[in-house]
Each structure stands twice: as structure tokens, then as C-alpha cells.
Amino acid sequence: MQSLQVYNSYTRQKESFVPIVPGYVGMYVCGPTVSGESHLGHARPFITFDVIYRYLMHLGNKVRYVRNITDAGHFEEEGREAEDKISKKAIIERLEPMELVQKYTNLFHWAMRQFNNLEPSIEPTATGHIVEQIEMIKKIIAEGYAYAINGSVYFDVKKYAEKYPYGKLSGRILDDLLESTRDLENQEEKHNWQDFALWKAAPPEHIMRWESPWGEGFPGWHIECSAMSTKYLGTQFDIHGGGMDLLFPHHESEIAQSTICNHRVPARYWIHNNMITINGKKMGKSYNNQIRLTELFTGDHPLLAQAYSPMTIRFFILQTHYRSTLDFGNEALQAAEKGLRRLWEAHLALQKMNWVAGGPQNAELDQKIRRLLSGLDESMNDDFNTAKTMANLFEIVPTINSIKDGHIQSGSLAEDTFMQLKKYFTDYLENILGLRDESGAEHSKLHGVLDLLIEIRKDARSRKDYVTSDKIRNQLQQIGILMKDEKDGKMSYSLE
RNA sequence: GGUUCCGUGGCCGAGUGGCUAGGCAGAGCUCUGCAAAAGCUUCUACAGCAGUUCGAAUCUGCUCGGAACCUCCA
Numbered sequence: 001m002q003s004l005q006v007y008n009s010y011t012r013q014k015e016s017f018v019p020i021v022p023g024y025v026g027m028y029v030c031g032p033t034v035s036g037e038s039h040l041g042h043a044r045p046f047i048t049f050d051v052i053y054r055y056l057m058h059l060g061n062k063v064r065y066v067r068n069i070t071d072a073g074h075f076e077e078e079g080r081e082a083e084d085k086i087s088k089k090a091i092i093e094r095l096e097p098m099e100l101v102q103k104y105t106n107l108f109h110w111a112m113r114q115f116n117n118l119e120p121s122i123e124p125t126a127t128g129h130i131v132e133q134i135e136m137i138k139k140i141i142a143e144g145y146a147y148a149i150n151g152s153v154y155f156d157v158k159k160y161a162e163k164y165p166y167g168k169l170s171g172r173i174l175d176d177l178l179e180s181t182r183d184l185e186n187q188e189e190k191h192n193w194q195d196f197a198l199w200k201a202a203p204p205e206h207i208m209r210w211e212s213p214w215g216e217g218f219p220g221w222h223i224e225c226s227a228m229s230t231k232y233l234g235t236q237f238d239i240h241g242g243g244m245d246l247l248f249p250h251h252e253s254e255i256a257q258s259t260i261c262n263h264r265v266p267a268r269y270w271i272h273n274n275m276i277t278i279n280g281k282k283m284g285k286s287y288n289n290q291i292r293l294t295e296l297f298t299g300d301h302p303l304l305a306q307a308y309s310p311m312t313i314r315f316f317i318l319q320t321h322y323r324s325t326l327d328f329g330n331e332a333l334q335a336a337e338k339g340l341r342r343l344w345e346a347h348l349a350l351q352k353m354n355w356v357a358g359g360p361q362n363a364e365l366d367q368k369i370r371r372l373l374s375g376l377d378e379s380m381n382d383d384f385n386t387a388k389t390m391a392n393l394f395e396i397v398p399t400i401n402s403i404k405d406g407h408i409q410s411g412s413l414a415e416d417t418f419m420q421l422k423k424y425f426t427d428y429l430e431n432i433l434g435l436r437d438e439s440g441a442e443h444s445k446l447h448g449v450l451d452l453l454i455e456i457r458k459d460a461r462s463r464k465d466y467v468t469s470d471k472i473r474n475q476l477q478q479i480g481i482l483m484k485d486e487k488d489g490k491m492s493y494s495l496e
Numbered sequence: 497g498g499u500u501c502c503g504u505g506g507c508c509g510a511g512u513g514g515c516u517a518g519g520c521a522g523a524g525c526u527c528u529g530c531a532a533a534a535g536c537u538u539c540u541a542c543a544g545c546a547g548u549u550c551g552a553a554u555c556u557g558c559u560c561g562g563a564a565c566c567u568c569c570a
Contacts, residue, residue: 170500170566171565172499244501245565249566319510320508324502327509332508332519333508335509390518393518395518398534398536404534485528494533
């Protein structure tokens with residue numbers, strides 16, 4: 001079997017994934033800025049990297065997954081208005097900055113739980129690592145690649161580019177960068193306009209501020225990731241991930257800072273997920289076209305035809321390869337909802353089945369199932385192709401349903417194939433893709449009531465009292481419970 | 497303007513030289529008291545033009561259309 005291949009943004013090609021220390025993987029993913037509510041676009045990287053995290057563990061690795069919380073705030077426009085995004089919003093909402101940050105952090109964590117994302121190993125905050133950031137800036141100054149001026153510190157991009165491949169990650173050529181036409185205050189402080197801030201002096205009205213060797217201020221917007229990834233994963237680690245929109249300047253700057261400070265490129269594999277678009281345009285604050293997660297879950301948004309559950313969204317996202325754009329649309333979401341139900345019901349049915357010897361062996365079918373199962377691993381190993389993986393799972397569904405309906409005997413498969421089938425479905429659906437039941441299975445009393453209704457309905461049907469049996473089924477349907485008559489005379493139900 | 501990427505059937509979306517993608521929707525049949533679900537069968541593709549090749553959705557060139565980044569951004 002082909003080993004795990006990963007598309008590395010840094011080299012622009014697929015490469016075999018080999019951890020620095022075999023069996024151990026360090027992964028850093030850029031987390032949310034908690035100055036506002038998460039939208040659909042934010043869901044993608046965290047679901048994508050959750051699956052990557054799960055799959056790396058599935059392969060037997062011990063993974064340290066670090067995902068930061070950016071709670072220090074960055075500039076809307078660096079240098080123009082000395083107003084921190086977070087402190088600005090705080091004034092509007094009349095909240096303490098940390099109160100605001102706490103509120104959106106809580107909301108973010110809530111959303112992550114809705115999506116069934118595993119918690120990262122470490123979730124460091126920018127405000128909790130001011131000391132580490134200052135230390136790093138000091139080192140960069142000592143190396144001669146940064147300069148302090150008027151209480152701010154800037155990274156000397158031009159000098160760096162003379163010796164190191166600045167722009168390699170983002171495919172940028174320094175001279176080709178479009179010079180900003182805006183009038184920026186404090187621009188004259190910089191030696192070159194490409195230089196970026198490591199530390200910014202805080203004007204008096206700025207609420208978030210810390211003491212530093214250069215005066216009171218706050219960290220620039222790339223240094224936190226460099227400082228925290230170095231602290232928790234070392235000077236060089238395996239994977240650095242995030243959205244494609246972070247390639248430049250964020251990750252390019254991280255590489256520059258870390259390279260000077262630690263004398264090596266920080267991460268070996270750079271993985272970037274593509275954007276979610278809406279009407280062909282990236283969903284983002286610049287376009288003012290976001291659909292917040294809370295709106296998605298409730299359906300309360302003009303663009304939404306209905307509410308979509310967290311698992312529907314997870315499924316929707318994973319049905320596309322992470323490096324492709326994914327276009328939002330009600331039809332697509334509804335297709336995902338139905339597809340998920342079909343897949344999940346087959347999974348539930350499969351787990352209840354047992355292999356029973358007997359019936360004619362079907363070698364061809366057995367081969368096909370085995371081929372599809374190994375295709376699951378192959379697809380995931382091919383740069384985490386969850387779209388292909390899910391297509392494979394769907395191809396197995398008719399066989400599962402045929403066994404369930406008695407069209408095929410479980411014994412027509414080899415016992416080992418059947419057991420593998422059950423194992424793979426659980427591994428892939430629950431452990432790797434991270435899907436879970438949303439039917440409200442926790443209401444055990446409800447299940448008792450439904451079992452009673454099933455009994456009554458069975459009695460009614462046996463007396464050909466279809467008025468009663470239809471009444472039970474129809475009224476349950478009205479409150480969102482589907483009762484189905486199965487082939488074997490049993491009844492099943494599913495909660496919407 | 498620079499850099500990069502994309503254009504697949506009604507919708508979403510895999511696939512990078514020859515072999516069925518898959519999901520949703522549509523059509524037919526089977527099963528069923530009915531319904532739903534399910535099973536089987538089935539229709540609609542590779543933006544356009546030219547080239548390379550025995551053979552291209554897949555490689556090359558051009559044209560048209562769209563996007564991302566270059567500014568906070570997942």
C-alpha cells in the first residue's frame with residue numbers, strides 16, 4: 001500500500017509524509033481570532049485539520065496538535081489607525097476586551113463541539129505568551145534582522161531576502177509586490193514598505209498593552225504563531241496548517257521570523273485548505289457575505305432555505321477535497337443532508353448485523369468489497385482525499401442494504417471480509433471522518449415510548465387495522481419521527 | 497499590474513493519457529395493505545478552438561469566463 005502522501009504548499013508537490021521522529025507528529029494550525037463569531041468559512045480548516053489529526057492518529061502516530069487562540073487583536077490597517085480590532089469592538093459592545101475575547105472563545109469552543117472536532121492537545125493564547133514573543137523579537141534584533149524605532153520593531157524583509165528565499169511559500173517575488181497606494185501613517189518609520197511589524201508601540205487610547213524593552217505596546221500579527229509553535233513543537237516540526245489566505249503574508253512572515261530566530265525553516269510540511277465560496281466569491285468579512293454558524297444551525301438567514309445540522313455541514317465539507325474551493329448552496333447542503341442519512345443508516349444497520357455462515361459464496365462480491373475497503377486507505381493516503389473516501393463508502397452501501405433486506409446473505413462474503421467491513425465502517429465514519437449520530441439517541445425514555453408505539457402498531461397491522469397503524473405513523477411523522485416497515489416484518493424509526 | 501489556481505452532466509463534486517467516480521435530483525421496474533426506505537436498471541459531462549498522441553476531461557498553445565493572494569482574513 002502506498003504510504004501517506006501530502007501536498008506540501010512549500011514545495012508545491014505531493015511528498016511522502018515522514019515525521020521528523022517516526023511515530024510522533026507535531027502539528028500547528030492557525031486558530032481563530034476571537035473578536036467575532038465564527039462563520040461557515042471558519043468551519044472548514046478546523047474540520048479539515050480535525051480529520052488530518054484523526055487520520056494521523058489512526059496511522060498509529062502520537063500527535064501533538066497545537067491550535068492557537070488569537071486574542072490579542074491585530075490592526076485593521078497596520079499603522080493607519082492605532083486601534084486594535086478587539087479594543088474597537090469592545091468599545092462598541094461596552095465590554096472589557098478580555099470579556100469579549102472570552103465570549104467568542106466560548107462560542108468557538110461550542111461550535112467545535114457541535115462539529116465533533118477533537119480538542120487540540122494545546123490551545124495557547126497570544127495574550128498568554130507575550131513574554132515568549134518579546135524574547136523572540138529580541139533574538140531577531142540580536143541577529144540583525146529587525147530594528148526598533150519609536151517604540152516599534154520591524155522585521156527587515158529586504159535584508160532577509162538577500163540571503164533567504166523570501167516568497168518561496170507564497171510564490172511571491174519581492175519586487176512584484178504591489179505597493180500599497182494608501183497613505184499609511186508611520187510608514188516612514190519603516191526602512192522599506194515590505195517590512196512588517198514585530199512589535200507596535202501602543203498609542204494612549206489603546207487598551208491592550210504590555211511593557212516591553214521598546215516601551216508599552218503589543219505584538220505584531222505574525223509573531224505569536226512563531227513563538228508558540230516554537231515553544232510547544234520545537235524549532236522545527238512536521239506540519240503547519242491553515243487557510244490558503246494565510247499563505248501571504250502571515251505564513252511567509254512566520255517562516256522569515258523563525259528562520260532568523262531558530263536558524264531553520266519552522267515546518268516541513270505546509271498544508272493549506274481552500275476557501276468556501278458563496279456565489280463564486282470567498283466568504284469573508286471583506287465581502288460581507290458570511291453566514292454565521294449559529295445562523296446555519298438555526299436556518300435564520302436570508303440565504304438559507306432551512307437549518308443545517310453540524311454533521312450535515314461536516315459531511316458537506318468533507319465531500320470535497322480540502323484543496324478545492326467549495327461553493328455554498330442550499331441544493332448542495334440538502335444533498336449532503338440526505339447523503340449523510342443514507343450513509344449513516346447503512347452504518348447503523350451494518351453494526352447490528354452478524355455474519356451467518358451459509359448461502360452460496362460470492363467471490364466476485366467479496367473481491368469487490370475488499371477492493372473498496374482498501375480503497376479507503378488509499379484515498380486517505382493520497383493527500384487526505386476524503387471526497388474519494390466517501391465515494392467508496394457509498395459504493396459499499398448497496399451491499400449492506402441488500403444484506404439487511406435479505407437479498408444477499410452475509411455468508412456470501414467471507415467471514416473475515418464481513419468483519420473487516422464492520423470495522424472499516426466504524427473506523428472511517430466515526431473515528432476518521434468524525435461523524436456521529438444526531439438523532440438524539442440520548443433520550444432513552446423516548447425510545448421506550450417508541451418501542452411501545454411500535455408494538456401497538458404491529459398489533460393493529462396484524463388485525464389489518466390500517467386506520468390505527470397509519471394514524472400512528474402519520475402523526476409521528478408530523479413531529480419529525482419516521483417510522484418504517486422493514487422487509488423482515490420489523491419496524492424501525494429515525495428521529496429527524 | 498504581478499503571482500497562483502480553476503472552468504466536469506439539472507445541482508454539488510472526484511478523477512491527470514486508454515478502465516464505472518460518488519452524492520442529490522429525474523425516469524422505469526421490483527418489494528410493500530399503503531407510505532417511506534431499500535434493491536435493480538437508466539438519461540443528461542468534461543468552457544471553446546487548434547495541436548501532440550494509436551488514443552485526451554487528463555499534455556501543449558491560444559481564446560473566453562471565474563477565483564484567490566499581493567490589505568484584516570480560515
